[in-house]
Amino acid sequence: MAYIELKDVDYVYPLAKEPALKQVTASFERGKFYGVIGENAGGKTTLCNLLRGLIPHFYKGKLKGDVLIDGEDIRTLNMDVLSTQMGYIFQNPFTQISGVKNTVFEEIALGMENLGIPKEEMIEKVFSIAELLNIEHLLQNNPNALSGGQRQKVAFASVIAMDTDTFVIDEPTSQLDPDGTAGIFEIIHKLKEQGKTIVLVEHKIDLLAEYADEVLVLKKGELLAKGRTSEVLSDFTLTGQGVMIPHTVSFYQEFSARGHVFSKVPITKSECVSQLAGMIQGKKGEESV
Amino acid sequence: MNRIILDHVSFRYPNGFLANEDLNLTISQEEQVAIVGQNGAGKTTAVKLMNGLNKPTEGTVYINDKDTKDYTTAQIAKYVGYVFQNPDDQIFNQTVYDEIAYMPKYYKYTEKETKKRVDEAADVMQIREFLKCNPYEIPYTIRKLVTIAAILVVRPEYIILDEPTAGQDLRGIRLLEELLGYLRGQKIGVVTITHDMEFVADNFKRVIAMANKHIIADGSAREIFSRDEVIKESKIKRTEMGMVAKEMGLGSDILNPRELADAAERRLRS
Ligand SMILES: Nc1ncnc2c1ncn2[C@@H]1O[C@H](COP(=O)(O)OP(=O)(O)OP(=O)(O)O)[C@@H](O)[C@H]1O
Numbered sequence: 001m002a003y004i005e006l007k008d009v010d011y012v013y014p015l016a017k018e019p020a021l022k023q024v025t026a027s028f029e030r031g032k033f034y035g036v037i038g039e040n041a042g043g044k045t046t047l048c049n050l051l052r053g054l055i056p057h058f059y060k061g062k063l064k065g066d067v068l069i070d071g072e073d074i075r076t077l078n079m080d081v082l083s084t085q086m087g088y089i090f091q092n093p094f095t096q097i098s099g100v101k102n103t104v105f106e107e108i109a110l111g112m113e114n115l116g117i118p119k120e121e122m123i124e125k126v127f128s129i130a131e132l133l134n135i136e137h138l139l140q141n142n143p144n145a146l147s148g149g150q151r152q153k154v155a156f157a158s159v160i161a162m163d164t165d166t167f168v169i170d171e172p173t174s175q176l177d178p179d180g181t182a183g184i185f186e187i188i189h190k191l192k193e194q195g196k197t198i199v200l201v202e203h204k205i206d207l208l209a210e211y212a213d214e215v216l217v218l219k220k221g222e223l224l225a226k227g228r229t230s231e232v233l234s235d236f237t238l239t240g241q242g243v244m245i246p247h248t249v250s251f252y253q254e255f256s257a258r259g260h261v262f263s264k265v266p267i268t269k270s271e272c273v274s275q276l277a278g279m280i281q282g283k284k285g286e287e288s289v
Numbered sequence: 290m291n292r293i294i295l296d297h298v299s300f301r302y303p304n305g306f307l308a309n310e311d312l313n314l315t316i317s318q319e320e321q322v323a324i325v326g327q328n329g330a331g332k333t334t335a336v337k338l339m340n341g342l343n344k345p346t347e348g349t350v351y352i353n354d355k356d357t358k359d360y361t362t363a364q365i366a367k368y369v370g371y372v373f374q375n376p377d378d379q380i381f382n383q384t385v386y387d388e389i390a391y392m393p394k395y396y397k398y399t400e401k402e403t404k405k406r407v408d409e410a411a412d413v414m415q416i417r418e419f420l421k422c423n424p425y426e427i428p429y430t431i432r433k434l435v436t437i438a439a440i441l442v443v444r445p446e447y448i449i450l451d452e453p454t455a456g457q458d459l460r461g462i463r464l465l466e467e468l469l470g471y472l473r474g475q476k477i478g479v480v481t482i483t484h485d486m487e488f489v490a491d492n493f494k495r496v497i498a499m500a501n502k503h504i505i506a507d508g509s510a511r512e513i514f515s516r517d518e519v520i521k522e523s524k525i526k527r528t529e530m531g532m533v534a535k536e537m538g539l540g541s542d543i544l545n546p547r548e549l550a551d552a553a554e555r556r557l558r559s
C-alpha cells in the first residue's frame with residue numbers, strides 16, 4: 001500500500017469559480033523525495049494544503065475523490081495526530097513567523113513546545129538547527145528585526161526541529177541567497193537519507209534535478225506529468241507549458257543544434273560536465289589514432 | 290545631473306545594530322543596476338536609504354544632488370519609488386485598483402488622470418483582470434506585481450525593486466524582463482535586489498555585491514562572476530553554465546548556454 005494515495009481528486013476553494021485541483025491521481029511512497037513544479041496558480045500550494053489535511057479540515061470548499069493517508073480517508077483523519085506526523089512549511093515566510101515570541105530562539109522552539117518535547121532536548125535541537133542554517137548569531141534577536149531571508153530560515157528551522165516523519169515544504173528558498181539555498185537542499189537531502197518523506201514545491205529546477213526522486217508538474221490544477229526526475233525534466237514538451245527546464249537542458253539544446261551528439265540529455269551539472277568531457281576526450285582519441 | 294549618491298553612509302537600526310557601514314555609490318538615472326549578496330548583508334537597508342525610508346546615521350544620501358535629510362519620505366517618493374521585499378508591508382487598500390490609485394490620489398491628480406495611469410500601470414504588469422480583487426485574495430507573486438504597479442503609477446525617476454524575482458515562475462521572470470525594457474524606454478533608473486544569478490547575468494550591465502554591511506564589489510556581471518573571493522564572501526554563485534565552464538576549465542566568466550557552447554567548441558577545435 002502506498003503511503004499517500006490520491007484518486008480522481010477535484011477541489012474547489014469556497015466561493016471560487018474554478019477548481020484548484022482537477023482529476024488528480026497520484027501516489028506517494030514513504031522515504032522518497034518528491035519535487036512539485038509548475039506555473040504559479042497551478043495548484044502546488046493547494047496540493048500541499050491537501051496532503052497536510054488543511055483541505056478539507058480548515059479550507060472547507062468542495063473536495064471530490066479519494067485522499068488516503070496510510071489507507072485512511074483524510075476526511076476522517078484526526079488533525080492533531082496528523083500534525084505530529086507531518087511538518088508543513090508554508091509558502092510565505094513572512095506569515096509563518098508567529099508574532100507571539102520575543103526571540104528567534106523561542107520562535108524556533110515553538111513547534112516543539114506544542115509537541116511537548118522535553119526542555120533539554122528542545123534547547124539542544126534549537127542550537128543544532130541554528131548552526132546548520134548559519135543563524136546562531138540571530139538566536140537572541142527579535143523575530144521582527146530580521147531580513148527577509150533570515151525570516152525564511154527561522155520559519156524553516158521551527159518546522160524542521162519538530163522532526164516529523166514527513167515534511168511538506170512550499171518554496172522554502174524564495175528569499176534565500178544561493179549559498180543558503182544550497183544549504184536548505186542539503187538539509188532536505190539529509191532528512192531523506194534518514195528515511196523521511198519529502199514533498200517540496202520549488203522553482204529552482206537545477207537543484208531539484210540533483211536531489212528529487214520524482215517530479216510532479218501541475219498546471220491549472222491538472223497533473224501534467226509525474227515520474228522519475230530524469231524523465232520529467234528532459235521532456236521538452238513541458239517548456240511549452242510554462243515549465244522551467246534545467247539550464248543544462250538549455251545547453252543541450254544549444255549544443256545539439258550545433259551538431260554535437262550527446263548520449264543522453266544532461267539534467268544536472270555533473271552529467272553535463274561528464275558528457276562534455278567525454279566529447280573532448282573522444283576528439284583527442286580520434287586525433288591520436 | 291540626475292543620480293543617487295551614497296556618500297560615506299552608515300545606518301544603525303534603533304536597537305543599535307549597525308546594518309550598513311561606509312557605503313559609497315553613485316547610480317545615474319540612465320542605469321539599471323542589480324544588487325546581490327548574502328541574506329542579512331544589508332541590501333534592503335541600503336535601498337531604503339535611497340528613498341528616504343531610512344535616513345543615514347552617518348554620511349549623506351543625495352537624490353539629484355538634494356540631501357534626503359531635508360525631505361520627507363512622501364516628497365522623495367515622487368522621485369524614487371521603492372517596491373517592498375514583502376508585498377504585505379506595502380499593501381493596505383481593499384482592492385487592487387485602490388492600491389494602485391493611492392499615490393495618484395494622494396498627489397491629487399484628477400480622477401481621469403488617475404484612472405489613465407492606473408490602467409497603464411496595470412497593463413504593463415499584466416494584472417488588469419485583478420483590479421477589482423481584494424489584494425489578499427490573490428497569490429503572493431501577483432501581489433508583488435500589484436506593488437510594482439502601485440509604484441510605476443507615480444512615474445518616478447528611479448524605481449527600486451526588492452527581490453521581484455522571488456517565487457516567480459517562467460512567465461513572471463519574462464514579465465520582469467519586459468518591465469526592465471519598458472523602464473529603459475521611459476528613462477526610469479532601476480535598482481533591483483535579486484538572488485537569481487541567471488536573471489542578473491541576462492539583464493544587468495552593472496552589479497553590486499554586498500556582504501556583511503559593506504559593498505564588496507561593483508562592476509559588470511562578468512567581472513563579479515569571475516572573482517572567486519567575491520562569490521565566496523557575498524554567498525552568491527556563478528550561473529549554472531558558469532559553474533559547468535569553471536569546472537571544465539573552460540573559463541571563469543562564462544554566463545550562459547551560448548557562451549558555454551562557444552567555449553566548448555573552441556576546446557574541441559584546439
Ligand atoms: N528592524 C530591524 N531592526 C534591527 N535589525 C534589523 C532590522 N531589520 C533588519 N535588521 C538586520 O540588519 C541586517 C541587514 O538586513 P537587511 O534586511 O538589509 O538584509 P538583506 O541584505 O536585505 O537580506 P535578505 O537578502 O535576507 O533580504 C540583518 O542582519 C538584519 O538582521
Ligand SMILES: Nc1ncnc2c1ncn2[C@@H]1O[C@H](COP(=O)(O)OP(=O)(O)O)[C@@H](O)[C@H]1O
Pocket residue numbers: 013014016019020038039040041042043044045046047218427428
Ligand atoms: N484560499 C484560497 N481561496 C480561493 N482560491 C484559492 C485559494 N488559494 C489558492 N486559490 C486558487 O487556487 C488556484 C491554485 O493556487 P495555488 O495552489 O496557490 O497555486 P500555486 O501554489 O501553484 O501557485 C489558483 O487559481 C488560486 O487563485
Ligand SMILES: [Mg+2]
Pocket residue numbers: 044045046091170
Ligand atoms: Mg504556491
Ligand SMILES: [Mg+2]
Pocket residue numbers: 147148149332333334374451
Ligand atoms: Mg532584503
